[in-house]
Amino acid sequence: MSTSLGQAASDVALYGHWICPFATRVEFALHQRGIDHELIDLPPSAVRGPDFVLPDEFVEHSPKLEIPLVRVGGDYLADSIPVLEWLENRVVAPALLPSDDADRRLVRDRMAWINRHAFRPMIGVYYGTDPDVISQASEALADALAEMGRWTTETGWLAGAEPSLAEAVAMPIHVRMAGLQRLGFTGQLTAEWRAHGDRCRTLAGWPGVEWSDEQTDEFVGRFEAFRRKRQSQHP
Ligand SMILES: N[C@@H](CCC(=O)N[C@@H](CS)C(=O)NCC(=O)O)C(=O)O
Structure with a gap:
């Protein structure tokens, strides 16, 4: 598997922010691939200060004004899963998407499954009031994490013999698990899912996305404040 870029590495930029799970997927994949890139910090609107001005480049190229937005050379793409696939196509050989059709289909099916069955409830936990x-x-x-843990029993990874884009899509769940638990996630994590987390922490992409205790505190504090505000508006 090659990690060489078909594009000069310095030409890659990510508009993202550490608290955004969708941007985290892309940040993880860039680090995992060893793709040198510029991270342009753009907090989601809920986290922006009152004087924050969106950069013109972002406004022009992010159709929904959402992060992540990636620039490679003079081309732009937003939306995490299409961006992950796009980055694969911009390199000489795929590194996080297998070359075999059936293996690639499995990765894609699992990315979509994770988005629907794990990401939605994950966001439901922290946005819940x-x-x-x-x-x-x-x-x-x-339930979703137990199922994903079962996927890993044979090879250790979510879809196939090696870490893939499915790991990138799931990574934000591992990153924020301690925060989710403080915000009301009470599920028991299976041994398989925890072992997958341990394995992910050994990957090259992990240090680029892991949270410090302070970041976990800030994540929890922000959503506790969000809940208090909602409660005071709709007692
Ligand atoms: N489907 C998109 C969702 C991206 C998304 O919801 N990003 C949020 C931040 S986590 C955003 O930029 N929201 C708009 C805003 O904050 O104004 C993806 O997978 O990238």
């Missing part, structure tokens, strides 16, 4: 809703999201997330 009603305890019943948080608890339902927590249960759904625990």
Whole structure:
């Protein structure tokens, strides 16, 4: 598997922010591939200060004004999963997408599954304001993580014999697990899922996305404040 870029590495830029799980997927893949890039910090609107001005380049090229937005050379793409696939196509040989059709299909199916069955409830846990809703999201997330743990039993990875884009898509769940637990995720993590987390922490992409204790505290604090604000608006 090659990691050489078909594009000068210095030409790659990511508009992202550490708290955004979608941008984290791309940041992980860039680090995992060893793709040198510029990270242009652009906090999501909920985290921006009142004087924050969106850069013109971002406004022009991000159709929904969402991060992640990636520039390679003079080309731009937003939306995490298409961006992950696009970065694969811009390199000499695929590194996080297998070359075999059936293996590639498995990675793609699992990325879509994770998005739907794990990411939605994960976001439901931290954006939840009603305890019943948080608890339902927590249960759904625990079920999804148990299923994803089962996928890893044969090879250690989510889709195939090596880390793939499925790891990039799931990575933000490992990154914020301690924060999710403080915000109401009560599910028991299976041994397989925890072992997958341990394996992910050994990957080249991990140091680029891992959170310090301070970042976990800030994540938790932001969503606790969000809940308090919602509660005061709709007591
Ligand atoms: N489907 C998109 C979702 C991206 C997304 O929701 N990004 C959020 C930040 S985490 C965003 O930029 N929201 C707009 C805003 O904050 O104004 C993806 O997978 O990249």
